[in-house]
Amino acid sequence: MNTTKYIFVTGGVSSSLGKGIIAASLAKLLQARGFTVTIQKLDPYINVDPGTLNPYEHGECYVTDDGAETDLDLGHYERFLNHPTSQANNVTTGRIYQSVIEKERRGEFLGKTVQVIPHITNEIKERIQHLGQDGRYDIVITEIGGTVGDIESLPYIEAVRQLKWELGRHNSLFIHLTLIPYLAAAGELKTKPTQHSVKTLMESGIQADVLVCRTEHELSDDLRTKLALFCNVEKEAVIQSIDAKTIYDVPNLMLDEGLDKIALKKLRLESSQEPNLTQWNEFLCRHKNLKGGVTIGLIGKYIELQDSYKSILESFIHAGAANEVSVEVVSIHSEHLTPENVADEVGALDGLLVAPGFGERGIEGKIAAVQYARTHDIPFLGICLGMQMAVIEYARNVVGLKGANSTEMDAKTPYPVIDLMEAQKSITDKGGTMRLGSWACKIVPDSIVGSIYQSEEIQERHRHRYEFNDDYRTQIEDAGMRVTGVNPQTGLVEIVEVPEHPWFVGVQYHPEYKSTVANPHPLFVGFVAKAYALSKNKK
Numbered sequence: 001m002n003t004t005k006y007i008f009v010t011g012g013v014s015s016s017l018g019k020g021i022i023a024a025s026l027a028k029l030l031q032a033r034g035f036t037v038t039i040q041k042l043d044p045y046i047n048v049d050p051g052t053l054n055p056y057e058h059g060e061c062y063v064t065d066d067g068a069e070t071d072l073d074l075g076h077y078e079r080f081l082n083h084p085t086s087q088a089n090n091v092t093t094g095r096i097y098q099s100v101i102e103k104e105r106r107g108e109f110l111g112k113t114v115q116v117i118p119h120i121t122n123e124i125k126e127r128i129q130h131l132g133q134d135g136r137y138d139i140v141i142t143e144i145g146g147t148v149g150d151i152e153s154l155p156y157i158e159a160v161r162q163l164k165w166e167l168g169r170h171n172s173l174f175i176h177l178t179l180i181p182y183l184a185a186a187g188e189l190k191t192k193p194t195q196h197s198v199k200t201l202m203e204s205g206i207q208a209d210v211l212v213c214r215t216e217h218e219l220s221d222d223l224r225t226k227l228a229l230f231c232n233v234e235k236e237a238v239i240q241s242i243d244a245k246t247i248y249d250v251p252n253l254m255l256d257e258g259l260d261k262i263a264l265k266k267l268r269l270e271s272s273q274e275p276n277l278t279q280w281n282e283f284l285c286r287h288k289n290l291k292g293g294v295t296i297g298l299i300g301k302y303i304e305l306q307d308s309y310k311s312i313l314e315s316f317i318h319a320g321a322a323n324e325v326s327v328e329v330v331s332i333h334s335e336h337l338t339p340e341n342v343a344d345e346v347g348a349l350d351g352l353l354v355a356p357g358f359g360e361r362g363i364e365g366k367i368a369a370v371q372y373a374r375t376h377d378i379p380f381l382g383i384c385l386g387m388q389m390a391v392i393e394y395a396r397n398v399v400g401l402k403g404a405n406s407t408e409m410d411a412k413t414p415y416p417v418i419d420l421m422e423a424q425k426s427i428t429d430k431g432g433t434m435r436l437g438s439w440a441c442k443i444v445p446d447s448i449v450g451s452i453y454q455s456e457e458i459q460e461r462h463r464h465r466y467e468f469n470d471d472y473r474t475q476i477e478d479a480g481m482r483v484t485g486v487n488p489q490t491g492l493v494e495i496v497e498v499p500e501h502p503w504f505v506g507v508q509y510h511p512e513y514k515s516t517v518a519n520p521h522p523l524f525v526g527f528v529a530k531a532y533a534l535s536k537n538k539k
């Protein structure tokens with residue numbers, strides 16, 4: 001018998017309350033008690049996946065080992081749980097409809113009229129239960145995107161309402177995350193919006209079992225009593241989620257509030273041990289007792305929205321804690337960088353990271369930043385487009401190939417040192433067609449990456465269409481740039497280094513997707529360590 005328990009997390013009153021962090025924190029506590037847990041995100045938008053979305057829409061597109069382009073919340077799940085997610089962990093309305101329509105075209109509905117209920121809701125239920133299917137997980141936490149009351153999320157709410165009865169008593173739990181606003185003029189926390197959103201949920205047939213209340217101020221005992229009374233929950237199921245200094249504090253805050261205990265109680269799950277958070281708390285301890293500091297420039301074109309580079313920013317937090325060094329990330333808009341102002345903009349920084357990206361906008365600024373880092377011995381990490389810019393900069397300024405470029409930016413460049421991958425040439429659809437997910441990379445042992453990874457072959461995640469053009473490899477290597485990592489099957493260049501520079505590494509893959517609290521990414525750890533070591537010499 002499958003005994004997987006299901007927890008559903010909904011949100012009310014406002015978006016951006018941090019459902020993903022609450023789901024990840026609860027999962028962390030349950031995992032720390034010895035349960036196997038995974039988290040799934042249901043997104044109500046009609047895009048099949050977020051791969052085609054501009055980062056300004058929903059922030060970074062996160063990529064899993066199996067090559068799924070997913071919501072950035074999956075990054076939080078992996079960073080907290082240190083356990084890989086997959087395509088099954090992120091489902092959108094577009095994907096649901098796509099598969100129902102494909103089934104309809106194959107005639108699988110045997111002449112029936114295809115409707116939201118039951119066909120769409122059945123597909124949603126299948127996707128939720130798919131994760132619990134083979135008993136891999138004791139608990140599946142499903143986060144429903146959007147806010148209760150949105151037209152778009154109705155089929156999801158209906159699907160989980162049905163599922164509750166199908167799963168049977170004590171096998172599912174509803175957590176509703178809500179906002180308790182503080183009215184400064186009245187000096188009061190207000191419960192009315194929460195009452196209304198709980199009521200909206202009830203109109204869809206769902207009674208919240210647990211309320212997690214986002215608040216800027218402590219909830220008083222009276223207020224908890226009132227919320228319990230008006231919202232039909234036990235008082236111990238009113239959980240305060242007060243603003244935290246860092247998202248990594250949230251598991252401990254939820255532990256203090258007893259969120260894991262109430263969840264286990266309602267799911268009738270026994271747990272003899274308290275959560276073992278030793279490793280987590282060691283990380284927090286290092287993170288909060290930093291002994292030095294570095295300032296790293298993040299050169300990108302989506303810097304107005306911090307979420308666009310979420311995984312990179314989190315990787316720096318992990319790497320900072322590993323080195324016991326605070327990492328201040330200064331975001332610099334690549335469109336505003338020129339060869340004339342670059343010294344003023346980046347000259348004082350301890351390290352430079354040139355970010356991933358697409359399209360022509362801002363690339364000359366990125367190239368100017370690479371050149372400055374290379375010629376001034378500033379530790380440099382180029383990720384994906386950042387690595388490609390490093391190759392272009394080297395080709396133009398060291399090899400002497402004037403006008404060298406990527407054919408993504410200039411189809412007519414005389415020196416296409418970065419070019420469309422052969423396998424991409426016949427592709428016309430934009431969705432899910434890049435070189436995605438985990439691929440092997442063979443490393444040259446006597447190199448920066450060789451000493452960092454301490455392994456001859458690594459697996460890293462990718463998301464790109466263009467690559468280092470092999471036709472120029474000999475010329476570029478003869479001029480000094482070293483290729484220190486290649487894909488063992490295809491020979492595709494994955495890593496470049498500049499040997500006469502103290503720390504200059506460009507990688508075609510995205511190390512930031514694999515950095516977690518338990519396993520900070522070695523490349524970020526090494527980058528921060530070098531930036532710190534050299535910054536001390538400067539002082």
Ligand code: GLN
Nearest residue numbers: 356357384385464465466
């Ligand atoms: N635009 C580049 C490519 O498609 C880089 C992609 C990226 O930075 N993720 O190859």
